[in-house]
Amino acid sequence: MKTSESLDLWLGRPVPRYTSYPPATAFREDIDETAYRAQLANIAADKAISLYIHIPFCRHLCLYCGCHAFATQRDDRVETYLSALESEIDLVSSVLGRRQNVSHLHFGGGSPNRLTNPQMRRLFEKLCASFDFSNIGEIAMEIDPRLTDGEQISTLSACGVTRVSLGVQDFDPEVQKVIGRIQPFDQVAKVCEGLRSQGDIKINFDMMYGLPLQSADSLALAARQALSLQPDRVAYFSYAHVPQMKPHQKALESHPLPDKYELLAQEMAGRGVWEQAGYLPIGMDHYAKPEDGLVKAHKRHYLRRNFQGYTDDQADCLIGLGASSIGETRDGVFQNERDLEAYEKKIIEGHMATVRGYRFSEEDKWRGAVIQELMTYMSCDVAAIAKSFGVLPDSYSDAFKILQPLVDGGVIHRQGDKVILTTEHRQAIRVVCAAFDAYLGKIKAPSSKAA
Numbered sequence: 001m002k003t004s005e006s007l008d009l010w011l012g013r014p015v016p017r018y019t020s021y022p023p024a025t026a027f028r029e030d031i032d033e034t035a036y037r038a039q040l041a042n043i044a045a046d047k048a049i050s051l052y053i054h055i056p057f058c059r060h061l062c063l064y065c066g067c068h069a070f071a072t073q074r075d076d077r078v079e080t081y082l083s084a085l086e087s088e089i090d091l092v093s094s095v096l097g098r099r100q101n102v103s104h105l106h107f108g109g110g111s112p113n114r115l116t117n118p119q120m121r122r123l124f125e126k127l128c129a130s131f132d133f134s135n136i137g138e139i140a141m142e143i144d145p146r147l148t149d150g151e152q153i154s155t156l157s158a159c160g161v162t163r164v165s166l167g168v169q170d171f172d173p174e175v176q177k178v179i180g181r182i183q184p185f186d187q188v189a190k191v192c193e194g195l196r197s198q199g200d201i202k203i204n205f206d207m208m209y210g211l212p213l214q215s216a217d218s219l220a221l222a223a224r225q226a227l228s229l230q231p232d233r234v235a236y237f238s239y240a241h242v243p244q245m246k247p248h249q250k251a252l253e254s255h256p257l258p259d260k261y262e263l264l265a266q267e268m269a270g271r272g273v274w275e276q277a278g279y280l281p282i283g284m285d286h287y288a289k290p291e292d293g294l295v296k297a298h299k300r301h302y303l304r305r306n307f308q309g310y311t312d313d314q315a316d317c318l319i320g321l322g323a324s325s326i327g328e329t330r331d332g333v334f335q336n337e338r339d340l341e342a343y344e345k346k347i348i349e350g351h352m353a354t355v356r357g358y359r360f361s362e363e364d365k366w367r368g369a370v371i372q373e374l375m376t377y378m379s380c381d382v383a384a385i386a387k388s389f390g391v392l393p394d395s396y397s398d399a400f401k402i403l404q405p406l407v408d409g410g411v412i413h414r415q416g417d418k419v420i421l422t423t424e425h426r427q428a429i430r431v432v433c434a435a436f437d438a439y440l441g442k443i444k445a446p447s448s449k450a451a
Ligand code: SF4
Pocket: 057, 058, 060, 061, 062, 064, 065, 066, 067, 069, 109, 110, 111, 144, 167
């Protein structure tokens, strides 16, 4: 089969990003506070948990943004939210009944560094009073480098932050103008220098392809510029254009968006720079220095994918705090109210803000384990996983029928019931996962295209 024919077997197919299984589009509204309280009360006293905290504010809205984020110039709006967040921390810790040990703390958004320095310190004090961080492995925060100065870096360092993810996307001034995010290279370089010299904080870059005015050549240049700043990890995401859900993205339609072949060329251009420089590919869109924790987790087979991307965190319970945050236990996922005012009202009235989620069935568990293995290792011994769940081959034979054209087209290899993705078709991984997704086609929701 010709390469173009093989590509057409998967390229451009709309499929979920599989940060969870079932995907968030399958969450149900019949999961509420009572269900979540019961889950929290069941967490063993000696178990370390993972915490996710959502800060949904930014100074300005980037036109490509797909996050649950709001632009505000008002510190008092942030203050109201922070008060509710503190009350939620009190609520959760009272249900747990102890200062639960935390192995991993992640702040996402929005831009968590939209908090002022005093607000940041206050939030950390509250967290330390409510949880035990004496064995913490990592405190990570997504930050907007345009809001970062020396004083903020000192605050992050004093609060114990060990890793930050810098929203970079691209260094091209024309692209930055079109996407509404002016952020010169020197500004990012200065923040990196400060994070290393003042704080000894590890640095991730979030970069993006598929935006207007980008090309394979321009993205290779952006990757080389980023490389000169030596990030410890890079997440190289494709832009998801979903104006039906994020109307501000419509503004990007005044320039043509790349077709699926161009998108793949852009992905390969960036990937080539990182791999040639010695960064190792992790999952479908991360690259890390050989000494990075994700590489170690990959080699020792405890790498995982969660709502924040790839992680070396091994806790089997994640507690989400803040509007729209998602918690996960062995039994299911539990999402907070997304609307800010509704979230704050529930919390202030003394209720948890859980409004949707999913209780895993036995079938969800084995299918989720297969998808998790594929997304992290680009291969999966389906029979071994099925056996560990007591599942018979009949249950997954349909998935192999769906995958047969990909085997014939050289996109994947099949050894017995083991699936191995070929390096050339690495970006087909989500389409391979989709063969094991029992919800696909049953839910009407936009998905991003595989590339
Ligand atoms: S800084 Fe990040 S979260 Fe905030 S608007 Fe821009 S892309 Fe969205």
